[in-house]
Amino acid sequence: MSRLWILIAFFFVYQAKANPLNPGPITFPKAEILNENTARIPFKLIDHLIVVEAELYNKKGNFIIDTGSETLILNKVHFPNQYRQPEKFVKSSGVLDNANAYEKYLEEFILKNFSLKNTNSHVIDLSHIEKRKKMNLMGIIGYSILKDYEVFVDMHLNQITLSRIDKKGDKLDPRGYLEKITDSIEFKLQNHSIVVNTLVGDEKMNFALDSGAEFNQLNNQQSKKVLKYFVPSKRMVLVGASDKKAEVLAGKLYRVKLSDKVYFGPMNTIITNLNRMSEAFGVNLDGVLGYEFFAQKRTIINYRKEMLYFIEYPINFQN
Structure with missing residues (x-):
C-alpha cells in the first residue's frame, strides 16, 4: 500500500484570554516592501505547504501560511517555558481529533514596517510535523493576521502580496495589480x-x-x-x-x-x-x-x- 504523510489545517477556537506578555516583534527578512501598506513575501513549497521565512525572539525559521487556521500558532518546541507567563489552556478542534494548546498574547506583530497590535497566538507542540516534513517549523500564520490585508497567493511567482485594507475592505494602497x-x-x-x-x-x-x-x-x-x-x-x-x-x-x-x-x-x-x-x-x-x-x-x-x-x-x- 502506498503511504504518504499529509498535513492538514488546524482549526482553533478561543476559549480564554491570556495574560499580556512582552515579546519581541516577528519580522519577515525576505519581504519586499513596496510602501507602508503593501509588501511582497517570497515563499517556498515544502511538499504542498506554503512556507515563508520569519524571525521571532531572534530565531529564524519557517512559518506555514494557513487560511484554515484561526490564529497565529507558535511551535512549543521553539518557544519553551522561558517565554511563558501565567496563561489559560484552550482547546483546538482538528479534522481527526482535539489538541491541547495554550494561549499567548503578543503586544506587537511586525512585518518590516507593518505592525499589528494586540495579536493573540496559540502555542502547541508541532514537532511531529517538523520531523515528517524535515523542516524547521516556527509556527503557522492564520486568519487573525491575514484578515487585515488583501492577500494575493501567487503560485506562478511563488510569492504572497499583502496589501492593507480599511474597514470596508478597500486597499489603502491606491495602485492596482500589474496583471488584470x-x-x-x-x-x-x-x-x-x-x-x-x-x-x-x-x-x-x-x-x-x-x-x-x-x-x-x-x-x-x-x-x-x-x-x-x-x-x-x-x-x-x-x-x-x-x-x-x-x-x-x-x-x-x-x-x-x-x-x-x-x-x-x-x-x-x-x-x-x-x-x-x-x-x-x-x-x-x-x-x-x-x-x-x-x-x-x-x-x-x-x-x-x-x-x-x-x-x-x-x-x-x-x-
Whole structure:
C-alpha cells in the first residue's frame, strides 16, 4: 500500500484570554516592501505547504501560511517555558481529533514596517510535523493576521502580496495589480473560515478554502451522485493536529467549478470524515479546497469584502 504523510489545517477556537506578555516583534527578512501598506513575501513549497521565512525572539525559521487556521500558532518546541507567563489552556478542534494548546498574547506583530497590535497566538507542540516534513517549523500564520490585508497567493511567482485594507475592505494602497483580474466570486466568512459555494458535476456543495490542506478533501458521507466524479487510485495516511493518524482513500476529483467561468481540472483529493471540521466552522462542509485550488488559480482573498479574485496564469506557448 502506498503511504504518504499529509498535513492538514488546524482549526482553533478561543476559549480564554491570556495574560499580556512582552515579546519581541516577528519580522519577515525576505519581504519586499513596496510602501507602508503593501509588501511582497517570497515563499517556498515544502511538499504542498506554503512556507515563508520569519524571525521571532531572534530565531529564524519557517512559518506555514494557513487560511484554515484561526490564529497565529507558535511551535512549543521553539518557544519553551522561558517565554511563558501565567496563561489559560484552550482547546483546538482538528479534522481527526482535539489538541491541547495554550494561549499567548503578543503586544506587537511586525512585518518590516507593518505592525499589528494586540495579536493573540496559540502555542502547541508541532514537532511531529517538523520531523515528517524535515523542516524547521516556527509556527503557522492564520486568519487573525491575514484578515487585515488583501492577500494575493501567487503560485506562478511563488510569492504572497499583502496589501492593507480599511474597514470596508478597500486597499489603502491606491495602485492596482500589474496583471488584470479576470474573474471573481463571493464567499461566506464562517467564523474564521472561507466557505465557497461549489459545484461538483451538477451537485451544489459547501467547500472550505484552506491553503494549509495539501490535498483537497471530500466528505465521506457524500452521495453516489458526487462520488461518481471521484476516481480512486491509492490509500494514504492522514496526520491530524495532535499526531493522530487515519488511513484515507486518495484519487482525483473531476468536474469541480465555482461558476460558469471559474472551473478546475482534475484535482488530487482524499475521502475523509469532515464532521469535526464542520463543528469548528459552524456549517456543514462537503469538502475542502487546498493546495490543488491555488495551484490552478492565482487567487486574491479579501476577507472584509468576502470576495475571491482571480488572475490568469501566463499562456505557455511551448509545444
